[in-house]
């Protein structure tokens with residue numbers, strides 16, 4: 306009888322993708338535990354987290370960064386930089402660390418509890434100190450971003466950090482309200498997918514309004530899976546990116562008018578954008594596996610910025626890993642554009658015409674056009690999306 310029950314449980318779980326490292330982490334304190342930890346936190350030394358670290362804390366606690374249970378210790382950190390793997394061999398491509406000043410380190414010892422505050426002064430979590438170590442910001446930048454150029458937004462953020470890392474497991478005591486908005490935790494999304502009966506789910510990462518090339522990728526993928534998760538990154542982005550609240554309005558209007566309601570979901574990913582190109586593509590895919598997705602879209606220059614990375618570097622990096630250890634299927638797409646002669650969206654794989662028949666605009670160009678009150682062509686973006694962006698830009702300008 307017992308054997309039969311165990312077999313049944315296994316069968317039921319077969320349709321749900323395994324989290325990275327095998328276990329979905331949950332470091333959220335509830336009820337009485339939370340109450341007593343909050344009391345403890347009030348008496349503990351505290352650190353004020355940047356918005357970037359607060360979102361890391363939240364994503365670790367909710368299991369989005371499984372198998373991580375806290376900020377990285379030195380052995381994991383060094384291995385991630387050099388090998389793109391944790392110390393135990395599990396693939397992991399970006400350091401998740403909490404930097405602190407030398408002065409702070411001198412007041413702490415392993416075994417201490419540190420309370421983690423937001424910039425608003427609220428206590429959001431606790432860290433059990435296991436290690437404190439000095440690190441080289443330049444070396445980190447070089448490994449992660451492939452450059453130490455301070456003009457690279459990720460390198461710039463790295464160079465601004467403190468000189469030591471504080472490492473150890475964390476516990477979340479309070480959900481950061483701003484990050485909780487439109488967010489479903491990995492456990493919540495997994496339940497939603499099960500309820501919807503979706504077994505294959507493709508995730509789409511973006512830090513931009515959705516344009517026609519994005520839509521082409523998403524809908525091509527949707528032809529072969531049960532559901533599409535539009536999972537826009539809404540944590541820290543660089544100053545000239547379009548702010549998340551404006552983007553959310555543009556996603557709503559697009560979904561309402563052009564997407565099948567029963568096959569598409571919108572939920573946010575409150576992480577900071579690193580602009581680390583290839584390494585971030587690996588990270589983005591592993592994290593989406595934790596949210597229960599089975600497929601992940603990687604297009605042209607995924608998570609890139611300027612011309613630091615080759616157009617398809619973020620796809621080539623996956624060749625280093627076997628499908629089994631990655632555990633999520635990568636759907637790699639070529640550069641997509643609108644072809645005037647084909648009168649449709651296409652890529653070099655499907656369109657025989659010369660580049661002068663192709664309409665494609667860079668994000669920078671679109672932002673420039675919007676700023677000057679120019680309307681980007683409908684072959685580039687759905688007019689409803691542009692309307693939202695224009696309205697919001699005008700409103701912001703009037704408020705200034």
Ligand code: ADP
Nearest residue numbers: 510511512513518603604605607608639640641
């Ligand atoms: P990011 O990858 O930095 O979030 P975007 O929001 O522009 O940047 O891109 C979201 C996804 O769409 C990425 O996988 C990217 O590679 C892909 N993508 C964006 N534009 C195109 C395009 N014209 N052709 C193919 N893929 C694209």
